[in-house]
Amino acid sequence: MLSVGLTGGIGAGKSEVSRLLASYGAVVVDADKIAREVVEPGTPGLAAVVAAFGPGVLTADGTLDRPALGALVFADPERLAALNAIVHPLVGERAQELERAAGPDAVVVHDVPLLTENGLSSRYDLVVVVDAAPETQLKRLTDLRGMTESEARARMAAQATREQRRAVADLVIDNDGPLEALEPQVRAVWAELTRRAAAG
Template sequence: MGLTGGIGSGKSAVSARLAEHGAVVVDADKLARDVVAPGTPGLAAVAEAFGPGVLLPDGGLDRAALGQIVFADPAARRRLEGITHPLIRDETARRFAAPVPDAIVVHDIPLLVEAGMGEGYDLVVVVEAPRQLRLERLASRGLPRDQAEARMATQADDAARRAVADVLLDNSGDLTGLYAQVDALWHDLVARRDAGPGTDAPL
């Protein structure tokens, strides 16, 4: 299953709830951090491309500094993606190849639509929330509005995400309402899995 949604939509809450149910979650954001961890070739390549100003005193990646560069400059963002995306793809493929019998595997990936990956999944789930609510959530996490809006501008819009969605989850309310939707989705996923190959149990 491909799981996506715009920044601040609540995708991480959905992913965590599915993991509680027993899903195997492959988190693209975590992999993106792993491939530029201290001591990795990925971090060395990023530092070479963007200079020592994107490094913290301890040698780790200064994500805030790098974010200010790449979210303000499309060419810089493409340069970063050229470094990290191949590394992320390789690590993702390795995780997917790990044998987990009967697992329901969730690929938690913010840029599923932007990367044109919708056809690669058995099911695409999109988490939605109104733009203003997303901005408020991001502000509560300490992300300034201008930076939040800059990040939203690099992502697909709601219409593009809906166009590839098999399931839409509405996160305009509270977590209780969101979890109820996720729990119902999990029930249907398990039913589909247990029905066996070749079945198309409705969701």
């Protein structure tokens, strides 16, 4: 089994790369998706978040109010660290369960937005970074996700720099261009991953 860490800055196109790799046969372990699962109503994760941040982070139906929580933590490094200390161990545990369930010949791609920030690169056999210029990220966040420029810049500033991400990369996918330029690159990366998995 080959364990791959996949990361990229917000708006770089990591989700699209993840989707393509899954379509080729990768077992994708999506940290964001798991992070949502571990704070669903009735979970110990949600109870811990409410204990740390108060009932104001819940919606009327008892689910996590992500925008309210985001507003609290994104501008405050200490509160963000407190949230991460609750969620990250739960996500790590679940990710390991999913990896153990994959077959011995599998290419397991861990889709981890904060891989660089949390110093996780050593956990994987290799790291793939989806890279885009900051101006490309900004344009995608404002055009496609409807963020204001200041919101987008704040989200980008809360993440590792482009240079920091590239420093931990074994393979880099350049995603500054249109979608059709992405697919051949991802296919080439997939060929390399399956070659390495076969080589053991």
